[in-house]
Amino acid sequence: MTDLEKELCFIKEELRAGDKGYNMSPELQNVHTALHKLINIVIKITNKEGGVSPPSKSLGKCPDCAVQPGQQHKDYCDIERCSVCGGQTLVCNCNEHDKDFAKWTGIWPGQAEADYLGIDLNQICTYDYIKIFFIKKPFNTEVI
Ligand SMILES: [Zn+2]
Ligand SMILES: [Zn+2]
Numbered sequence: 001m002t003d004l005e006k007e008l009c010f011i012k013e014e015l016r017a018g019d020k021g022y023n024m025s026p027e028l029q030n031v032h033t034a035l036h037k038l039i040n041i042v043i044k045i046t047n048k049e050g051g052v053s054p055p056s057k058s059l060g061k062c063p064d065c066a067v068q069p070g071q072q073h074k075d076y077c078d079i080e081r082c083s084v085c086g087g088q089t090l091v092c093n094c095n096e097h098d099k100d101f102a103k104w105t106g107i108w109p110g111q112a113e114a115d116y117l118g119i120d121l122n123q124i125c126t127y128d129y130i131k132i133f134f135i136k137k138p139f140n141t142e143v144i
Pocket of ligand 1: 065067
């Protein structure tokens with residue numbers, strides 16, 4: 001718990017204790033209610049900034065072969081990328097393709113990388129990025 005969180009908890013407890021102890025006039029009651037609302041908003045904002053808000057997206061099944069995130073694609077899935085050549089496993093004939101390396105993550109292959117780079121998904125395939133992202137064997141590529 002950060003110092004700010006501790007402080008917020010303390011204020012909340014104080015307010016709660018105050019609720020019990022006083023015979024409040026309607027005006028004071030209103031101020032008190034407003035304070036409660038305010039403190040809850042501050043807590044919400046603090047949680048967001050602290051990075052504890054839940055993910056805004058969830059991982060889904062492979063749109064083609066319907067496996068769950070973390071599982072190997074089924075045979076003949078057209079989304080699976082070949083870990084040897086980086087192309088679609090469906091259309092290449094490479095030996096030693098590693099199905100574990102190419103497992104479905106819940107994100108379209110290359111999409112997270114493309115988003116990170118601020119480019120279109122197709123550009124992942126037009127540049128040498130496939131060597132870095134889809135191919136298992138390390139390459140001595142110059143940094144793109
Ligand atoms: Zn699949
Ligand atoms: Zn291949």
